[in-house]
Amino acid sequence: MRRYIKLFAILTAVMLALVLALALFVSFRETPGVAPRYIFLFVGDGFGYPQLTLATLYNSSVLGGDELALNSFEYIGSAYTENTYSQITESAGAISAIASGIKTDNESLNIDFEGKKHETIAEKLKRQLGYKIGVISSDNLNRATPAGFYAHQKSRYDTMAIILELAESGFEYFGGSDIVGFISTESMAGKGLRDFLGEHGYRYINTREDIEKLGSAAADGKVVAVSPMLDPYGTIPYAIDKERHADSFTLAEHTKKCAEFLYGDGKNGFFIVVEGGKIDWACHANDAATLVHEVIDFDGAIKAALAFYHRHPKETLIIVTGDHETGGLSIGYSETGTRLYLHQLAEQTISYSEFSFLVQGYRRTGTPFEEVLPEIRRYFGIGPYDGENADFYLGYGDMEKLRAAYDMSMTDPSERPFTMSEYMAYGFYDPLTMTIIKLTNNKAGISWGTYSHSALPVPVLAMGNGAENFTGFYKNTEIFAKLKKLLDLD
Amino acid sequence: MRRYIKLFAILTAVMLALVLALALFVSFRETPGVAPRYIFLFVGDGFGYPQLTLATLYNSSVLGGDELALNSFEYIGSAYTENTYSQITESAGAISAIASGIKTDNESLNIDFEGKKHETIAEKLKRQLGYKIGVISSDNLNRATPAGFYAHQKSRYDTMAIILELAESGFEYFGGSDIVGFISTESMAGKGLRDFLGEHGYRYINTREDIEKLGSAAADGKVVAVSPMLDPYGTIPYAIDKERHADSFTLAEHTKKCAEFLYGDGKNGFFIVVEGGKIDWACHANDAATLVHEVIDFDGAIKAALAFYHRHPKETLIIVTGDHETGGLSIGYSETGTRLYLHQLAEQTISYSEFSFLVQGYRRTGTPFEEVLPEIRRYFGIGPYDGENADFYLGYGDMEKLRAAYDMSMTDPSERPFTMSEYMAYGFYDPLTMTIIKLTNNKAGISWGTYSHSALPVPVLAMGNGAENFTGFYKNTEIFAKLKKLLDLD
Numbered sequence: 001m002r003r004y005i006k007l008f009a010i011l012t013a014v015m016l017a018l019v020l021a022l023a024l025f026v027s028f029r030e031t032p033g034v035a036p037r038y039i040f041l042f043v044g045d046g047f048g049y050p051q052l053t054l055a056t057l058y059n060s061s062v063l064g065g066d067e068l069a070l071n072s073f074e075y076i077g078s079a080y081t082e083n084t085y086s087q088i089t090e091s092a093g094a095i096s097a098i099a100s101g102i103k104t105d106n107e108s109l110n111i112d113f114e115g116k117k118h119e120t121i122a123e124k125l126k127r128q129l130g131y132k133i134g135v136i137s138s139d140n141l142n143r144a145t146p147a148g149f150y151a152h153q154k155s156r157y158d159t160m161a162i163i164l165e166l167a168e169s170g171f172e173y174f175g176g177s178d179i180v181g182f183i184s185t186e187s188m189a190g191k192g193l194r195d196f197l198g199e200h201g202y203r204y205i206n207t208r209e210d211i212e213k214l215g216s217a218a219a220d221g222k223v224v225a226v227s228p229m230l231d232p233y234g235t236i237p238y239a240i241d242k243e244r245h246a247d248s249f250t251l252a253e254h255t256k257k258c259a260e261f262l263y264g265d266g267k268n269g270f271f272i273v274v275e276g277g278k279i280d281w282a283c284h285a286n287d288a289a290t291l292v293h294e295v296i297d298f299d300g301a302i303k304a305a306l307a308f309y310h311r312h313p314k315e316t317l318i319i320v321t322g323d324h325e326t327g328g329l330s331i332g333y334s335e336t337g338t339r340l341y342l343h344q345l346a347e348q349t350i351s352y353s354e355f356s357f358l359v360q361g362y363r364r365t366g367t368p369f370e371e372v373l374p375e376i377r378r379y380f381g382i383g384p385y386d387g388e389n390a391d392f393y394l395g396y397g398d399m400e401k402l403r404a405a406y407d408m409s410m411t412d413p414s415e416r417p418f419t420m421s422e423y424m425a426y427g428f429y430d431p432l433t434m435t436i437i438k439l440t441n442n443k444a445g446i447s448w449g450t451y452s453h454s455a456l457p458v459p460v461l462a463m464g465n466g467a468e469n470f471t472g473f474y475k476n477t478e479i480f481a482k483l484k485k486l487l488d489l490d
Numbered sequence: 491m492r493r494y495i496k497l498f499a500i501l502t503a504v505m506l507a508l509v510l511a512l513a514l515f516v517s518f519r520e521t522p523g524v525a526p527r528y529i530f531l532f533v534g535d536g537f538g539y540p541q542l543t544l545a546t547l548y549n550s551s552v553l554g555g556d557e558l559a560l561n562s563f564e565y566i567g568s569a570y571t572e573n574t575y576s577q578i579t580e581s582a583g584a585i586s587a588i589a590s591g592i593k594t595d596n597e598s599l600n601i602d603f604e605g606k607k608h609e610t611i612a613e614k615l616k617r618q619l620g621y622k623i624g625v626i627s628s629d630n631l632n633r634a635t636p637a638g639f640y641a642h643q644k645s646r647y648d649t650m651a652i653i654l655e656l657a658e659s660g661f662e663y664f665g666g667s668d669i670v671g672f673i674s675t676e677s678m679a680g681k682g683l684r685d686f687l688g689e690h691g692y693r694y695i696n697t698r699e700d701i702e703k704l705g706s707a708a709a710d711g712k713v714v715a716v717s718p719m720l721d722p723y724g725t726i727p728y729a730i731d732k733e734r735h736a737d738s739f740t741l742a743e744h745t746k747k748c749a750e751f752l753y754g755d756g757k758n759g760f761f762i763v764v765e766g767g768k769i770d771w772a773c774h775a776n777d778a779a780t781l782v783h784e785v786i787d788f789d790g791a792i793k794a795a796l797a798f799y800h801r802h803p804k805e806t807l808i809i810v811t812g813d814h815e816t817g818g819l820s821i822g823y824s825e826t827g828t829r830l831y832l833h834q835l836a837e838q839t840i841s842y843s844e845f846s847f848l849v850q851g852y853r854r855t856g857t858p859f860e861e862v863l864p865e866i867r868r869y870f871g872i873g874p875y876d877g878e879n880a881d882f883y884l885g886y887g888d889m890e891k892l893r894a895a896y897d898m899s900m901t902d903p904s905e906r907p908f909t910m911s912e913y914m915a916y917g918f919y920d921p922l923t924m925t926i927i928k929l930t931n932n933k934a935g936i937s938w939g940t941y942s943h944s945a946l947p948v949p950v951l952a953m954g955n956g957a958e959n960f961t962g963f964y965k966n967t968e969i970f971a972k973l974k975k976l977l978d979l980d
Contacts, residue, residue, distance in 0.1 A: 049539050049568070053946055056570070057577050071963040076566045078539070078949075080546070087547050088821075088828040088935075328820025330939025330946075331578075334914055337942045338578040424824055445578075449820025449937030452827045456543055456820075459568075471961060473561040 035487045036317035036465035037269035038259075039125075040305040043098065044298055045091065045145050046280030048325025048456045054288060054446070055295035057331070062346050069302040070295075070320065073461035075468055079476040080457045081324045087455045091280070092156040094323035094476065095148030101480030109144065109162075110152045117152035121480055122271055124489045126170065131269040132217050134173035134258040136301075138236045138251055138294075139277025140180045141224070142166060145323060149273050160185070163193075167200035172217040173261055175225040175254040177277070178206075178234035197224055208249055211257060216264030223261075225254065231353070238278060238351040239293035251276065252300035259308045269315075274301050282351070283326035285429055286448040288441045289348035291329075309464055317465045317486075321479060322458035328449025336445035344392055344444040347381020352437050355379060356430040359409050369406050372432075376402075380440050392443050405435035427451040525977045526807035526955035527759035529615075530745075530795040533588065534788055535581065535635050536770030538815025538946045544778060544936070545785035547821070552836050559792040560785075560810065563951035565958055569966040570947045571814045577945045581770070582646040584813035584966065585638030591970030599634065599652075600642045607642035611970055612761055614979045616660065621759040622707050624663035624748040626791075628726045628741055628784075629767025630670045631714070632656060635813060639763050650675070653683075657690035662707040663751055665715040665744040667767070668696070668724035687714055698739055701747060706754030713751075715744065721843070728768060728841040729783035741766065742790035749798045759805075764791050772841070773816035775919055776938040778931045779838035781819075799954055807955045807976075811969060812948035818939025826935040834882055834934040837871020842927050845869060846920040849899050859896050862922075866892075870930050882933050895925035917941040 044051065052070055059065045081097070083089035083106060089097075090106040097103055100110040100118035110118045125131040137146040142163050144156045150169040151162045159181035166174065182193040194204040205211055206226040214220060227249035231237045237245045255274055262270035276298030282290040302320060309316040331340065350358075358379075362372055377383040385393035394402065405425075408416055409432035416422070416431075426434040428451070441447065460479060462470035466486045470479075483489075534541065542560055549555045571587070573579035573596060579587075580596040587593055590600045590608035600608045615621035627636040632653050634646045640659040641652045649671035656664065672683040684694040695701055696716040704710060717739035721727045727735050745764055752760035766788030772780040792810060799806040821830065840848075848869075852862055867873040875883035884892065895915075898906055899922035906912070906921075916924040918941070931937065950969060952960035956976045960969075973979075 050946055053570075057572070057945060061577065074962050076568060076961055076963070078566060080543075082547070086828055087551065087830045087832070090828060325822075328822040328937060330818025330820060330944050332815075332818040332940040332942060332944030334917070334940045334942070335910065337940070338576055338580060340577045340945060342577070420825065427824070447818060447939035449939065450822040450824045450827070452822060452824070454820050454822030455547060455830060456540055456822075471566055472564050473566070 034315075034465075037315040038263070038308065038312055038317070039131075039269075039271045039483075040255075040308075040316070040318045041271070041273045042276070042298070042302055042305070042318070042320040043095070043145055043273065044276040044279050044295070044320070044322040045139065046283040046324065046326030046453070047276060047295070047298070047322030048329075048454070048458050050325065050329035050331060050456070051279060051283065051291060051295055051322075052459060054329065054331055055292045055299070057340070058292040058342050058345060059296055062342050063296075065296070068296070068299045069306055070299055070461065072306075073320065073463050075462040075471050077460035077462070077470045078457040078473050079321060079460050079479060080473070081476050082455065088453050089324050090453070091323055092144040092148070095145045097476040098321070098323065098479050099148040101477045101484070103477060105154070107156045108154050109147055109156055111154055115154075120149050121483050121489075122149040122171065122273065123169075124484070125269070125271045125487065128489055129269060129487065131271050132173075132262040132264075133169075133171040134175065134262055134270065134272035135171055136173070136251065136254045136258055136273065137176040137275035137277045138297075139275060140177050140234055141174050142179050142181065143277065145275045145277060146174075146176075146273070163196075167197055167202060170222070172222050173225065173258045173272075174202075174223070175211075175258055176227060176251065176275075177236050178226045178230055179224070180234040208247070211249055214257060214261050217261050218264040218267070220261075225249075225257070227254070232357075235278065238282070238290050238353065239297040240290045240349065240351050241354050243349075244354070250300065251297060252304045255301040255304040256307070259305070272305075274305075276301070280326045281353075283329065284451055285352045285427070285434070285437065286327055286441065286451065287352040287437050288329075288444065288446045289345040290351040290353075292345065306463075314465060317467060318463045319470065319479070320459070320461040323476075324453045324458065325456040326453050327451070328454040328456075330447045330449065331445070333442050333445045333447040335442060340445040341392070342444055344381070344440055345446075347392075348379065348440055350379040352429065352433050355436070356433045359430050359432050363410050363412075366410075369403060372406060376436055380436050382436070382440055382443070394439065398439055401435055402432070402439070405431040408432070524805075524955075527805040528749075528753070528798065528802055528807070529621075529759075529761045529973075530764065530798075530806070530808045531761070532764045532766070532788070532792055532795070532808070532810040533585070533635055534766040534769050534785070534810070534812040535629065536773040536814065536816030536943070537766060537785070537788070537812030538819075538944070538948050540815065540819035540821060540946070541769060541773065541781060541785055541812075542949060544819065544821055545782045545789070547830070548782040548832050548835060549786055552832050553786075555786070558786070558789045559796055560789055560951065562796075563810065563953050565952040565961050567950035567952070567960045568947040568963050569811060569950050569969060570963070571966050572945065578943050579814050580943070581813055582634040582638070585635045587966040588811070588813065588969050589638040591967045591974070593967060595644070597646050598644050599637055599646055601644055605644075610639050611973050611979075612639040612661065612763065613659075614974070615759070615761045615977065618979055619759060619977065621761050622663075622752040622754075623659075623661040624665065624752055624760065624762035625661055626663070626741065626744045626748055626763065627666040627765035627767045628787075629765060630667050630724055631664050632669050632671065633767065635765045635767060636664075636666075636763070653686075657687055657692060660712070662712050663715065663748045663762075664692075664713070665701075665748055666717060666741065666765075667726050668716045668720055669714070670724045698737070701739055704747060704751050707751050708754040708757070710751075715739075715747070717744070722847075725768065728772070728780050728843065729787040730780045730839065730841050731844050733839075734844070740790065741787060742794045745791040745794040746797070749795070762795075764795075766791070770816045771843070773819065774941055775842045775917070775924070775927065776817055776931065776941065777842040777927050778819075778934065778936045779835040780841040780843075782835065796953075804955060807957060808953045809960065809969070810949070810951040811966075813966075814943045814948060815946040816943050817941070818944040818946075820937045820939065821935070823932050823935045823937040825932060830935040831882070832934055834871070834930055835936075837882075838869065838930055840869040842919065842923050845926070846923045849920050849922050853900050856900075859893060862896060866926055870926050872926070872930055872933070884929065888929055891925055892922070892929070895921040898922070
């Protein structure tokens, strides 16, 4: 009899253990799980579905490159960007919506109509969970989008106030393009940006060697890591112009370095924002070739985050979004019908920006039209019919437009007519450059609706821990709300 | 002692029961679940993210309507539409990709380059699972998109072969716009479409009364239910023109009726395709006002499916997608910068199509420009400045364009010049109508890149049983593949 009792006791214990194990398993599956410790938020400025698509098609059909990381995300949402004043948002308002969840004045950063400052998701993560914070941008580190994570200002153009907030943020890693517009205050007399940041505990470094040497935030403290070899705007050169410049430090390199630097010994979580800032600039200028290279460069940074994700799949969340679409980009054009000729874009090896500088040179030296034409052929692969370039030569009408634009570009800007019709033709850009860009874009089958932003919602791509929360259609403020909820922040 | 044994026995039994219950619970949660019995596939022809967005913004800011059903979908995917010959697809190729999962010749329907016919998802569901099938379209029932679910032809323009396949499909419900282009064969001499369909077991009905009377497919057999009050193309009039026509039978009404008809006594599953066909037509004509009304009408049909879904949530799957984007629609325009003036679109109360007919009348009667202007104001709310309409009057340049277009429209079409520059200005449409449409669209802040399709991927919205499979980026052929897998079809 004792034997039976023993048997029953053992059986009961085994059953009990099974019940417990199953209950644990079920409850583990039911609970939302542990919040992500490592969060990457990629913001493509001006990055909408058309930008993603054009880069994808160009990458696969012209470059024959590996699939873009952008297309590997499992969860997709779409965020409407409508702002307080307009259905088309401006950048400061858009990033405030994403960073602190408020809809505010167009040029305000994380400050509402009543003047109340709102803590950003980065500040919350730092204060409440002790996450280390990285802010990376190919745009200037004190411009609207990066500033959206540390600044609280009525005007995005209050440069010194923003730089002061950067210095007082305590964020561990700022990386990418330079801080611009710093002016020494009286108390700072004689001191430059480096000293100013130093007084706030930041090391300002701007050589590849120094950036590569960085160990971890825990050991080395806070840094402002600026890429070497910047363009005249203090930003990382356009990817399309890279070959003409000595090696800069790319968005992808910053992303990789920042993740290592913040991860350190693995004792803390981190939140890294990476802005592909010059996607927007290229789209304002309606320059498709510069755009696709910029998106592919941005994708490289996402690949760096994916590499980290694959080492920490359960603890990492990657989100990719945009603040708004720029340019009203259409991947189609009346004249080319149902065909695209994207290889035409590959003929372009210079950004609108850099070519505009060349045109300034032509004006100064009085270079005649006939001598400019070979340069146009050299950088854009188009020109009048010469028996060799039968595919994309410029016909009579095109040549007339080009000549008219050349004449305009050779005139001193202060003496040029500027009516709506000039604006529609050239925007605020160099006439010759814009005419070439429009011709090559149209010949590739690409057209643009505006030099400004559009109301198209932005994609929200999510992967990893918590990614499933980002599906569906919602306002851009929900990106903040979803992160806040997922991370159980106040 | 016996008492203890009893106690242990009871405890063991209880534990065993718990283990079983938990195991069942877990396994239930683990298995993919039963495949959906009721499937709605909505295909907006020419329906991309810009079309969805413009309708959403117009609906909320101008109409103040309830949220569109389109924005309530939880899962979003994006489908690339690239075709065999071009990165911009044509409609027959696109629908073949969705319906039978093949990439084929541009104008072919479900037949590959080797001439092999491919069974469509609708045919598979009918043959393998006994699902009843409904095909609804605001476009003609024998045009490419609806035909994509029953036809297998080298050319989408082989009208009689397609109509024969329709008649032989055995699908239970065809509804919406009329079948066009039927020509009696010799053996059918003297018989019309109604007789032809009757010989194939179909009742052809085209009055509201007859359609409303329909009971169930099980009791009443197969029908071709054509909306009364069609436009000159044999299609349901544009939603924007509805008020000038007696009540037709809308896409939403067809969707509701078809679901009841196929559901019957609930013994079989069903698959219903609903095409919003004239979204595409409006976009080809770059007519934003007509477009938004058409998308909102399409959304009404989706709401009808949602009503069914709420009664059968576990058994229903709703998917909404497009075959391609049409028009390269930008919700932004250079001249209007970061503002939209969508209420301008509300001034338009006629489609480009119907206004074109009016213009033909003006030509026949020789109506002078001065008498046409009040008609333009009446239907589009724009005209020269008259002290009252200060917001959107036409300036000197606009009036010049309008006058030139009027002169062109008053010329017999066979005597008009037609070069690329006329095509760029008016497409293949009436010059005066297109000029008005462009002016009002631009004043609203809307611009278009092409009269043709674009390469933008289409949204794939999913709700209900199996919806989670449709997230991410993929080719449009995956819509077929995912359905096939979900339903475990050969």
